[in-house]
C-alpha cells in the first residue's frame with residue numbers, strides 16, 4: 583500500500599483560496615485522518631543536504647562511547663544532546679491502551695513483540711531549533727541550550743550541517759501544518775502559530791548495525807510520538823514500519839528519492855483534534871530489506887561505519903500553549919468514530935483529552951518512556 587503524496591509546491595506557488603490549493607489541503611487533512619501519515623513533496627528540499635547530514639551523523643555515532651558520553655544531559659531528561667542506546671523504553675511495553683491496539687490488529691499485521699520491557703538499542707541526538715518566546719516560559723527544562731560535540735573533525739561541521747538540514751525539514755513541516763489546518767476548515771495559521779515557540783527538535787537516531795544487524799531485531803519498538811508532527815528524510819536503510827489508523831495495515835515505508843519527506847501525526851495533533859487525527863504507530867526493525875541494504879553498503883562503502891541513521895525532526899506546539907480539543911473537530915471525530923463502528927471497525931475505548939498545557943503533556947509522556955524520573 584502506498585501513502586498519499588502531498589505536494590507542498592502547489593500550496594507555496596498558488597493563492598490560498600485557489601481551487602488547487604483548497605483541494606490539495608483537503609487531501610493532506612484526509613491523509614492524516616485515514617493514515618496518520620503522508621509523503622510530502624517539497625522542491626526546496628535538497629537530497630544532497632540529507633546526504634551530508636547522514637555522513638556527519640554516521641561519523642558522530644561511530645565515535646567511542648566515552649566521547650559520546652560527554653554530550654549526555656540526564657539532568658535535563660535527555661531532552662538535549664545525546665541519548666545512548668538502551669536508555670529509552672518503547673512506551674507500548676508499559677502502556678495498556680497501546681497493548682490493546684496491538685491486540686486488535688490482525689495477527690499478520692502486528693509489530694514485533696515488545697513484551698519484556700527492554701529499552702531500545704538506539705542512540706539519539708537532540709538538537710533544538712527554536713525561536714525564543716518573547717515571554718517567560720513555565721517550562722525552562724524543556725527549553726535548554728544546545729550541546730555541540732567537541733571532537734575535531736566533527737565540531738566544525740556540526741552546527742552548519744544540523745541547521746541546514748534541520749531548517750529544510752522545519753520549513754516543510756510547518757508549511758504542512760498550514761495545509762492541514764486549511765484542509766480541516768480552520769484558518770491556515772492555527773497550528774503554525776500554536777507551534778511558533780515550540781521546542782522543535784532535530785532528532786536523528788542511530789543504530790549500530792554491526793551489533794544489532796540480525797533479522798527481526800527491534801531498533802525502536804512500536805510507539806507513537808508525543809509531539810505534534812514528525813517529519814523524516816530518507817534513511818539509507820529500510821526498516822521503518824507504520825500503521826495506517828483506519829486500515830489496520832502495516833506499511834513498510836518507502837520514501838522516493840529526491841525531494842520527498844515522510845510526515846507522521848503525533849499525540850499533540852491527536853489531542854488538539856479530539857482524536858479526529860490519531861497519532862500514528864510505528865516501529866523500526868531489521869527486516870529483509872534492511873539486510874539486503876547492509877550487504878550492498880558493505881560492498882560499495884567498505885570504509886564507512888555501518889550505522890543506520892534516521893533523519894527525524896519533531897515539530898512541537900509551544901510549551902505554554904493550552905492544549906484542548908477544538909470543538910468542531912472533536913464533533914467530527916465522534917461522528918467518524920460512530921461511522922467506523924457501524925462499518926465493524928471498533929477503535930476500542932474512547933480516549934479522554936483533558937485540557938492541559940503542552941509542557942505538562944510532554945512531561946507526562948517522558949515519564950512513560952523512562953527518560954524523566956517520576
Ligand SMILES: [Fe+2]
Pocket residue numbers: 805806807864
Ligand atoms: Fe517515533
